[in-house]
Amino acid sequence: MSRVLRKITVWRAIFAAILLSGAYATYLRIFYGLGGSTNLSDRFPWGLWIAFDILCGVGLAAGGFTLVAIVHIFNIERYKPILRPAILTAFLGYMLVVIALLYDLGRPDRLWHPLVMWNPHSVMFEVAWCVMLYTTVLFLEFIPVVFEKFGWHKPLEWIHSISVPLMIAGVLLSTLHQSSLGSLFLIVPEKMYPLWYSPTLPAMFYLSAIGVGLAMTIFESWHSSRAFGRALELPLLASMGRVLAVLMSVYLWLRFLDLARRGVLDLLLRNRMETWLFFLEIALMLVPTVLLFQRSVRMRPGALYACAVMLVFGFIANRLNVGVTAIEAGSGTHYIPKWSEVAVTLSIVAAGFAIFRVIAHYFPIFEAHRQEPAPAAVGEPEANHIAVG
Amino acid sequence: MAKAILYDSTLCIGCKACEGACAERWGLPYNDQIAAEETISAHKLTAVIPHGERFTRRLCMHCEEPACASVCPVGALRKTALGPVTYDPDKCMGCRYCMQACAFQVPTYEWDHRLPKMRKCDMCYERQARGEPTACTAACPVGATKVGERDALIAEARQRIAEKPQDYYPKIYGLHEVGGTSVLYLSAVPFDQIGMNTNVPQGPLPALTWRVLELVPDVVSTGSVLLGGIWWITNRRAEVAKAEGKSK
Numbered sequence: 001m002s003r004v005l006r007k008i009t010v011w012r013a014i015f016a017a018i019l020l021s022g023a024y025a026t027y028l029r030i031f032y033g034l035g036g037s038t039n040l041s042d043r044f045p046w047g048l049w050i051a052f053d054i055l056c057g058v059g060l061a062a063g064g065f066t067l068v069a070i071v072h073i074f075n076i077e078r079y080k081p082i083l084r085p086a087i088l089t090a091f092l093g094y095m096l097v098v099i100a101l102l103y104d105l106g107r108p109d110r111l112w113h114p115l116v117m118w119n120p121h122s123v124m125f126e127v128a129w130c131v132m133l134y135t136t137v138l139f140l141e142f143i144p145v146v147f148e149k150f151g152w153h154k155p156l157e158w159i160h161s162i163s164v165p166l167m168i169a170g171v172l173l174s175t176l177h178q179s180s181l182g183s184l185f186l187i188v189p190e191k192m193y194p195l196w197y198s199p200t201l202p203a204m205f206y207l208s209a210i211g212v213g214l215a216m217t218i219f220e221s222w223h224s225s226r227a228f229g230r231a232l233e234l235p236l237l238a239s240m241g242r243v244l245a246v247l248m249s250v251y252l253w254l255r256f257l258d259l260a261r262r263g264v265l266d267l268l269l270r271n272r273m274e275t276w277l278f279f280l281e282i283a284l285m286l287v288p289t290v291l292l293f294q295r296s297v298r299m300r301p302g303a304l305y306a307c308a309v310m311l312v313f314g315f316i317a318n319r320l321n322v323g324v325t326a327i328e329a330g331s332g333t334h335y336i337p338k339w340s341e342v343a344v345t346l347s348i349v350a351a352g353f354a355i356f357r358v359i360a361h362y363f364p365i366f367e368a369h370r371q372e373p374a375p376a377a378v379g380e381p382e383a384n385h386i387a388v389g
Numbered sequence: 390m391a392k393a394i395l396y397d398s399t400l401c402i403g404c405k406a407c408e409g410a411c412a413e414r415w416g417l418p419y420n421d422q423i424a425a426e427e428t429i430s431a432h433k434l435t436a437v438i439p440h441g442e443r444f445t446r447r448l449c450m451h452c453e454e455p456a457c458a459s460v461c462p463v464g465a466l467r468k469t470a471l472g473p474v475t476y477d478p479d480k481c482m483g484c485r486y487c488m489q490a491c492a493f494q495v496p497t498y499e500w501d502h503r504l505p506k507m508r509k510c511d512m513c514y515e516r517q518a519r520g521e522p523t524a525c526t527a528a529c530p531v532g533a534t535k536v537g538e539r540d541a542l543i544a545e546a547r548q549r550i551a552e553k554p555q556d557y558y559p560k561i562y563g564l565h566e567v568g569g570t571s572v573l574y575l576s577a578v579p580f581d582q583i584g585m586n587t588n589v590p591q592g593p594l595p596a597l598t599w600r601v602l603e604l605v606p607d608v609v610s611t612g613s614v615l616l617g618g619i620w621w622i623t624n625r626r627a628e629v630a631k632a633e634g635k636s637k
Contacts, residue, residue, distance in 0.1 A: 035500030042430060042497040045488035073616050075623035106483020106498065106505045110463075113482045117463035123598050124462035124486050126605065168616045172609055179601075186597045187456050187490045190589050202601050327489075 022347025025340035039338040048337040051323025053100030056316050062213030064090025065174035072167050084365045091138040096348050123183045130177035137170040145363050179206040191330035194264045195278050196322050207251045212315040214244045218308035238298040245292035277325050284314030392472035393539035393571040400533035401444040410528035411435045431497045431508040445583040449495045449510035451571035457487035459595035472571045473512035492589045568593030
């Protein structure tokens, strides 16, 4: 770590500032409760920590199960080089979601309660179990990296022997809880703005999670290629971009079909905050979808990356709209996150980037250093990417 | 038979005796300042709210099929056979899904506590179990709040409307709202004019999520077979290709 601390750069200063404010916000959360650290209220009980840290966090980690399905179940071997970074992202993502949950739960010391106190009628109960089991699956999918690094062959063989049922379980658990995050909101038809409340929420959450999973894979490949000075798997990412274009077209088509079928298209003509936020969300998804149909865009790393980033932001806009904008409309109150809510969220994101970078640096995550006893080939990291890559 | 409460807004004089009795029963402080608060909160589980000349009273509706009990991941909330929806603070992990799910915005939270609980009216469960009326009913000097069997109270409400049609808006709030509630309202004017949410669905809310949740076993079984089958086919294809010497 001493190497990381050697140079003080702008990014490191920002990183340190974020973590410091996060630490102070944590102090407020512990000693002054949710009231002292958030702008939540009886009328608006779920805020940024649910809408971003949980809804977006779980979705952004969806690349893990998507790529496992592509590489190991559909046996499309050429995607293998980007499988491990996707699994690492997912594993870290889920760990961070659990940490965020500790902030948001009124009684974090009772995180384990759903293990022994059951209510199968609760979507939250199902999500809790799926996330718990899937985090275990992700741990087992990631751990071979550690075994390889230290040359432990016995446990490696053992993991390999259970890998197929493990991966199938991972894909199923993801299918269940990615869609269930949408089902959470099915029970509040009277509270949600009709542009977002829909019986199709579970299916839409699932489709968009697969989409953002692919977009995140492009995103992290681009960053790691810069940070670790390795070649970008461009043909691979470009073909992924094509899949993404088709998938998102289907998604967007279904969104508008759903609005039409529910007869709420006329809401798009109203000059309201909700309308503009809806258009922002759709634009952030539609523009990259259209662009990704062009071969010239897909084959240019910078353009491909920009499309992936736009899609990630479109996805985040969608989850924030469902979790905040739509609920706010029917709650009769106003919610803007307190600075401490934002500080905790930013800290968690920053920590995620930093931990990813450290693990990718010391363990054989990228195909190039597979099977090697030590990652000797890893180049000196570019200092200015600590907070973004 | 299940207990219920009938609140008749046309009889209520806004004396707030129910508020004081409720605070006493829960061991919560009650003074002029709290009496002036026109909303329910973690320290005020019922509130009498003026709407011009008239009053309405906020308390837990004790739904026949409560959304809160259905969404609680640890089963801390429960619809009892006696009628009240009760809460077990020792189970609650503070996810606040009950607050999000309640169509009436009833559950409230101890936001400023380090180890907070959710708070809501429990229709004086232990008093009712002993056969006593709720504290608010016992305190009401004019009989605006009445406790009894739900069916009997519905019959009585209908009779009041029939006897004095000029005094009542001819509907009972809570009869069909979210599939029926154990707190029923009578009013002289349409219910939205005394601050009641008339925008709630007329059917039970838990059905909306159960419709999806009940598919989980099907998704798991069908998905296992499907994914296992796909893996078997693609894996076999790769093996055959290798054996035939056609390198990938």
